[in-house]
């Protein structure tokens with residue numbers, strides 16, 4: 001059974017609604033985290049709203065690790081790559097905690113738990129999400145254009161996570177300078193990655209870009225979150241489950 005995780009209710013709402021249409025949802029609360037046992041695209045899944053940040057995401061992933069055989073994390077992220085714009089989808093190929101620094105004991109960004117800085121994703125789940133992303137982009141093209149976004153694109157690459165909402169040009173420029181191949185920044189992915197890597201559970205991460213992690217982020221993020229994030233996350237997840 002797969003787990004579907006999103007940090008915010010706005011990111012998970014369309015998925016929960018679709019699951020409700022397929023049958024009863026049984027909820028269970030473990031350590032304050034609500035798990036929803038549901039059917040989605042004809043498959044048994046566990047839906048989980050983690051809350052924001054690496055600690056909340058890691059706690060959720062640890063609880064799920066006892067219950068599922070794979071995890072998919074969806075939601076929004078700030079674009080860092082030069083042509084990674086709001087409305088685009090970033091499919092993580094590896095994830096790194098940009099605020100993890102245990103030097104001089106370990107090299108910068110290395111997670112002592114798993115021994116690497118860049119945690120690789122599961123190829124099969126990631127290919128399913130990448131295939132779904134192409135469909136999700138075309139399904140939302142008109143809506144994105146009406147909101148003033150350009151033609152959406154899919155980018156595979158490095159996603160970085162930290163306990164920071166990056167909302168200044170200086171903050172995103174520093175991340176770009178230190179990690180030039182980072183495509184997107186968010187607050188949960190690498191935490192789920194670390195728990196899954198330690199537990200030997202396959203996982204994948206897809207993020208829709210809501211902002212450019214600059215001073216406009218505080219305006220762009222809520223607009224995207226309220227208008228596009230939910231249906232986008234739904235199409236990515238349901239599309240991937242059907243692959």
Ligand code: ADE
Nearest residue numbers: 076077078165166186213
């Ligand atoms: N999630 C969406 N936008 C983000 C940003 N700018 N920084 C961190 N997480 C985000």
